[in-house]
Amino acid sequence: MNRIDQKFAELREKKQSGFIPFISVGDPDLRTSVDIVKTLEEAGAAMVELGVPYSDPLADGPVIQRSSLRALQGGRISILDCIQVAKQARSEGCELPFILFTYFNPVLQTGLERIFPLLQESDISGLIIPDLPMEEDEEVRAMAAQYGIHLIPLVAPTSKERVQRIVSRASGFVYCVSSLGVTGTRTEFHTGIDEFLSTVKASTDLPVAIGFGISNNEQFKRFSGVCDGIVVGSALVRQIEEALPQLTDPNAKSEGLLQIRNFVKALIE
Numbered sequence: 001m002n003r004i005d006q007k008f009a010e011l012r013e014k015k016q017s018g019f020i021p022f023i024s025v026g027d028p029d030l031r032t033s034v035d036i037v038k039t040l041e042e043a044g045a046a047m048v049e050l051g052v053p054y055s056d057p058l059a060d061g062p063v064i065q066r067s068s069l070r071a072l073q074g075g076r077i078s079i080l081d082c083i084q085v086a087k088q089a090r091s092e093g094c095e096l097p098f099i100l101f102t103y104f105n106p107v108l109q110t111g112l113e114r115i116f117p118l119l120q121e122s123d124i125s126g127l128i129i130p131d132l133p134m135e136e137d138e139e140v141r142a143m144a145a146q147y148g149i150h151l152i153p154l155v156a157p158t159s160k161e162r163v164q165r166i167v168s169r170a171s172g173f174v175y176c177v178s179s180l181g182v183t184g185t186r187t188e189f190h191t192g193i194d195e196f197l198s199t200v201k202a203s204t205d206l207p208v209a210i211g212f213g214i215s216n217n218e219q220f221k222r223f224s225g226v227c228d229g230i231v232v233g234s235a236l237v238r239q240i241e242e243a244l245p246q247l248t249d250p251n252a253k254s255e256g257l258l259q260i261r262n263f264v265k266a267l268i269e
């Protein structure tokens with residue numbers, strides 16, 4: 001059974017919502033990304049989105065854009081580097097399900113025929129490609145299914161009649177975007193968000209996760225119990241940004257990781 005399926009089954013058993021953090025791999029460096037992943041697990045993450053930094057992150061707000069730039073400062077970070085971070089974390093005892101999060105261009109550069117066997121042998125359970133249009137996802141879906149990798153779709157409040165089509169082809173879970181626009185913390189969400197979530201949940205037996213803009217415990221609680229998973233990217237990446245002086249100092253790295261742990265604990269308690 002895919003680790004994502006196992007994890008959501010456990011969460012449903014415990015009637016809990018899973019915390020799904022997103023990080024840019026390589027920010028500030030690959031080794032620290034392994035340490036951050038392990039810290040997220042200790043702090044209570046259910047699974048983790050490993051973001052492949054990209055030079056043209058169209059769907060990302062300023063926080064993740066800065067994070068991608070920092071990661072790419074030390075030279076190109078490939079999908080293979082991100083897979084290596086997952087393998088290293090696993091080898092150091094991390095049991096989290098890994099979701100590779102990448103724009104479509106790096107996937108094409110690496111080659112579909114190469115990526116999927118690698119994801120499978122690296123025990124990476126899911127893949128999110130935010131700019132893969134449903135109309136062009138045939139080949140990617142077939143390869144993902146062949147290698148047992150969940151290709152997780154994004155559904156936006158404006159998806160309306162497309163919801164059924166997107167959800168009917170979904171695998172693993174359905175990622176509901178809470179608002180329109182780019183990633184980044186928000187004070188309020190799309191007006192019809194509750195109705196939108198009900199529509200998606202009524203359209204699938206798959207777990208449903210919500211993301212975009214969630215940055216504090218009040219917002220986390222608002223969606224707990226309503227969704228099976230809650231994705232937080234920018235608010236966490238911002239914490240990593242603030243902890244950079246510690247994370248990049250060998251003598252203070254553990255202090256930086258503790259700051260991240262404390263942020264997550266307060267976010268999801």
Ligand SMILES: O=P(O)(O)OC[C@@H](O)[C@@H](O)c1c[nH]c2ccccc12
Pocket residue numbers: 022049051059060064130154182183184185211212213214231232233234235
């Ligand atoms: O950053 P936020 O607002 O917490 O949203 C999660 C988001 O970061 C993560 O899932 C993500 C990162 N880049 C994306 C691009 C498109 C959709 C989603 C994403």
